[in-house]
Structures are given as structure tokens and as C-alpha cells.
Amino acid sequence: MPDVVRTEALLKETEERLRSLPSTPTPEEARQTVIDAAVEAQRTDGAPIPADIGEQAAQAYTGALAPHAERIALATAVNALKRRLPLLKSRGSRAVLASLAAQLDDVMDEVRTIIARSGHLDADSAIEAGEQGLTDYRRLRELVGVVDEIRRVQRSVYAEIADRGVLASLYHAGHDQFCGIPAQDDEGGSSYRPAPHPDALPADVLSVVRGGRRRDVPFLIYMAESGRAWLPVDVEELTEVSCDAEDVGTPDDGVNPLYQRETAVPEPTAPRRPRI
Template sequence: MARRKTSAPASVWDAVPDVVDAEKQLRETEERLRALPRTPTPEEARQAVIDAAVEAQRTDGAPIPADIGERAAEAYTAAIAPHAERLALATAVNALRRRLPLLMSRGSRSVLAALAAQLDDVMTEVREITDRSGRLENADVADEADDRDAAMTDYRRLKELVQVVNDVRETQRRVYAETGDAGVLASLYRQGHDQFCGIPTTQPDDVGQWSRAEPSGALPADVLDVVQGRRRRDVPFLLYMAESGRAWLPLDVEELEAEARGAENTGTPADGSNPLSQRETSRI
């Protein structure tokens, strides 16, 4: 079976032509602006001629030239073109800088959809490896497999896929940062809503233990450690992503916030069944 492409995009916005074009225009316009020599405004050029004539009269007794008006007008006229060019380029740069956030906001869903598809490919490949070689949590398990060489190759691939997930999640958060409130996002990230669906709002205490009975849908402690930054993603975390069926990538900040509210309001049914099975949630 051909291996899927699972490398992260070179740029967050490579999949959004409008953003790519605007960024290219901005770079080129900024370069043109920086290359322009410093020139006076027409008013400054005209005033410089007048000031020079007055200073010559004051210090040397030279009379004000009879054509001082023409000289000043010529200086003013000569300064119009270079000043207008600088003004036009500076105005264009400001306009492009103001427009880019709007274009990024409009294009963010397509970027996130591409990332979600990439994450889906990763999960599919992880499941295929597990079906083929078993649950390869570490190198020792792979080393003890019946087909050691194949298992070690699969284990190395799992380690590569961990880095792919790191890249996808980093890019995902960079996109969210363009449209979401930093404080709200930080709270959602700490609870793991950007990575797994159906997480209850009950949080562990400061020492990482649940202060009361673990609610339905709570993340395992080792997974929560990764979500909250106490551990790095590793192969067991990757396996949990694939096995849980709860790994997902919201397509915008609104969907992310809606998932958090939905998890908060679902609760645990009186019959003890899993509420996640009764909800329609887009998941990977």
C-alpha cells in the first residue's frame, strides 16, 4: 500500500491563494518602499529654497532673487513625483496589512480542513500498523514481535507520525490564534477540547489527581499530562488517539467553543450509558 503524504505544510496559509497573493504583494511593495531614497515633501522642497534665499540675505546681504517664486515652484514640482510614489507605496502597505487578517479569517476553514484530513490520514495509518504488527508502545515490544524487522520498521514509522501530529497541532493553533481570543483559547487548550471531543469540564486538581469520581469521557491521566504540557507526545499517546476515536480537529474557533459547551451540557445519563454515543460529533 502506498504511504500517504503526512508532512506538515511549509506555511500555514499555502492552501489559501488569496492570502498567498496578498502576502506576496505585501513583501514586494515593502521592498519597493525600502528601496526608495529619502526625498523631501513638495512643501519641504519649496520651503528649503525660500529659507536658503532668506539665509543668504541675512548672512551675506544678497538680495532675494527676482525669480525666487519660480525657483520655489520648480522645487515643489520636482518633489511631487517621488513624494507621491512613496505615499502610494506606504498607503498600499498599510492597506495590505489591514486586509491580511480578513483574508486569513476567511481562509482559515480551508486550512483547518486540510489539517483535519491530514490528521485523519495519520490515524488511519496508525490503525493499519496496529492491525499489522500489534500495539507497539515501545521499542521493546517491537523487538519481541514475531516479525521483528517489520515491527521495528512500523515502530519507527509511529515515531515519525508523532512528529507529524506535533506539526499539525502547532499549525492548528497558529490558525486559531488569527481569529480567537487568546485567553479563551488557552483555557480550551488546557482542557484538551482542541484535540479530543467529548471532554467533560471537570478538571484534575494541582497534583494531577481527580478530586472526585472521574467523570464519563475524562482523559486518562497520562494523556492529560500531554494535553497540559507536562509530557511530550509519544507513541502511546498516538495509539490512544487512534484507538479512542475521539481525536479531532475543529474547523474553526466557533466549532471548538461549541464542542466545549456541548461536553459541559451533556452530563451522564441516569442509566449510566456513555453520553458520547448519543451525540453527533464530527470526529476523526
């Protein structure tokens, strides 16, 4: 995204210029300093107020105008560039995400081709299948790494244009990786558990989604065969999925478990006795 890179460079340069400016008074402060000094000299030493006090104060005011205006100009430019960056990132993000989605589709097609040729491979079955099986299994492991990188870039793009708390809720449920995920079952202490929803993710897949373990070949095979693996290009549409979801904290890269948020529960007030 050239526009984003250019704007970020301008922002960095302008911020550095702003930081390098010496500390200077505002015109009002400079004028008041001259006046206060004259008044204090009269009060303590009896010195008369200078005949040209107005001219001195005016000169101080005028002399402070240029450095103060420069600071205002640079600060205004920094704020304007900071406001522009999210817009530019949002515009460019769709093209980046669309490219990532196409890469993911290509990976899924290749995985399905391997499955059709060699079946559901693991380390043991790959050895039994001979040279072709070993080659296909090695390729599946390589594709796991490709998916890891696709998801890493995907989340880095999301982080630039969406609320991190909302993203954490999406990641916790797996909405950024699989479509058609139903509302999650209650995870509280209730002994009642409804029957699993037919579209719910399998426990081992959900463990990967929530950072309990890393992606592996079985996870990759599930992605390809389920037909539900996706990479949402429209971030606004994606975030609408969890409008009512709880903010579970700031997400990381998806490898570590998500942070949990504690909520303080106030103690109940004591009941009041009726006055009889």
C-alpha cells in the first residue's frame, strides 16, 4: 500500500520535527512576562514602569509568533496524518485481504488434490504409501506453514482497521477462520449442557482456533474438507458477527491463549428493616 507507506513516512518525519522544536512561550505568555517583570520591578524596587512598556510587550509578542505558529502547524499536520492513516489502511486492506483469500483458496485446492491422490495422510500412513505418500505429506506440512503466514498477515491487517477487543471475540470463536459458526455454548459453571450444534467446530479444531495448540496436518485437512475455511475480506461485515460478544481482551498472533477479563461483582446491600 504505497499511500500508507508514504503517509507513515510523512507522519514520522513531522513528529520528529515537532519533537525537535525548543520549548517557547506563546505570544500571550511572552507579552505577559514583559509586563509582569516591569510591574514586579516597580513593586519591589520602586522602578517606574518603562515609557516604552507597550512597545517592549508588543515586540515580545511578535517575536513569539513565528515559533509558536510553527509548533501549531506541525501539531496540526501530525493530527491530520494520524486521522488519515486509518482511512488509507481501510482502503488498501481490502486488496490485501482479497489477495490473501485467493492464496488460501489455492492452498485448499492443493490440499484436496493431495487427499484425492493419497488419502488422509499422517506420518505412519505416509511411510506406508511409499515415495508419493512421503512427498505429499511433506507438502502438507509445508502448506501448514503457508496457512500460518496467511493468517498472521490477515490478523495484522485486521489489527490496523478494527477494534482489538472485538477482534479478540471473533478470534476466540474462530469467525476469522471458518464461516457458519453458531453461537457458542455457555462456558460457565452450569451443569446443564445443551446438545452440540451440528455446525459447531470439533473440539480439536476449536483448540487450535483458541491457541491451545498449533496448526497441524489434520487441522489443514479439516479446513479443506469442511468447505468452511475462509478469509473475510470485508472487515466491517466480519465485526458485525460479534456485535453482542464480550470483549475478551487484546488479541495476539493467535498462538497463545486469549486473555480473560475479570469483572468485579459488588457485594449485595443489607436488607432494610421496616420501621414499625
